[in-house]
Amino acid sequence: MSTETLILDGKAVSDDLKVKLAVKVEQLKAKGVTPCLATILVGDDPASATYVRMKGNACQRLGIESRKIELKASTTTEELIAAIRQLNEDSAVHGILLQHPVPHHIDERAAFDAIAIEKDVDGVTTLGFSQNAFGFADYPSCTPAAIIAIMDYYKLPIEGKHAVVIGRSPILGKPVSMMLLNRNATVTICHSKTNNLGDIVAQGDIVVAAVGKPKFIQGEWIKPGAVVLDAGYNKGNVGDVDYEACAERASAITPVPAGVGPVTIATLLKHTVEAAERTLKS
Structure with missing residues (x-):
């Protein structure tokens, strides 16, 4: 690893955000x-249960109430939407998070879109995506917002840079592309059908890895001096980039773990607190 490579410490960004949130x-x-x-x-997916527990623990440490709703794997789309609507109508609930993925027989998009926009603190609704694309979402998707927060914390420039995003999911690749575009980056979105991927990644001043494949992004693809943001998390605590190889060429890089992940959770808490603040103004 180059001695000049800046390690983008997500825990430091998260801790700074949480200090401010505790006051609020x-x-x-x-x-x-x-x-x-x-x-x-x-359902009972163990990874999802772990994520929900981590989010609940993070809430409790900040004094945010964490209300857990656990539904059977056999829950229908209609039953899930009914549960969401109950939470929409509960004035004591400020944010709603539906843990992804849900069992295959459920219409996940219909369930996401049942969440009231003022409680969509995870940025998963179609309306929230649209607002993010136009640049005025109250609560953009948490991982994309975390990526931008890390760049801002370390004062890494976005305007005028060529950003290459690998991944096009509606809650990560697409929204982070819109956020970078709204910050005046030139954005190229790559995906599983992209030809000559390595050549395209090599053009990126900013590389966002959101593909869900361990060590997929190769070191030789990275333009010398590029900023690499790894939003992947795979078995074995590895991200979507080959960290050691990419760090040799990057000017700045997020580790996995302790990179984008902690900031994603802190962003979720931030959105929940902001949603609670808005209830005082309504």
Whole structure:
């Protein structure tokens, strides 16, 4: 690894954000409002259960109420939507998170879109995606927002840069592309059908890996001096980039773990607190 490569420490970014959030939580509680995040887990996927538990623990450490709704794997789309609508109508709940993925027989998009926009703190609704694309979403998708937050924390320029995003999911690749575009980057979106992927990645001043394949992005693809943001998390605690090889050429890179992940969770908490603040203004 080059001695000049900047390691983008997600824990430092997350801790800085949480210090500010703790103050806001206390201010809200003094006014009689406890921020509340409701998490919905459908089925018994162990990885999903772990993610929900981590988010719940993070809430508790900040004094945010964590309300867990656990539904059987046999839950229907209609039953899930009914549970979401109950939370929409509960004024004590400020944010709703439906843990992805849900069992295959459920219409996940219909379930996501049942979440009220003012409680869509994870940025998963079609309306929230549209608002993000236009640049005025209150709560953009958390991992894309975390990527931008890391770049801002380390004062890494976005405007005028060529950003290459590998991945096009509706809650990561596409929204982060829109956020980079709205910050005046030139954005190329790559995916599984992209030809000559390595050649395209090599053009990127900013490379965002969101493909869901361990060590997929190769070191020789990285333009010398590029900023590499790895949003992947795979078995064995490895990301989507070949970290050691990419770090040799990058000017800055996120590790996995302790890179984008901690900031994603902190962003979810931030959105929940902001949603609680908005209830005082309505």
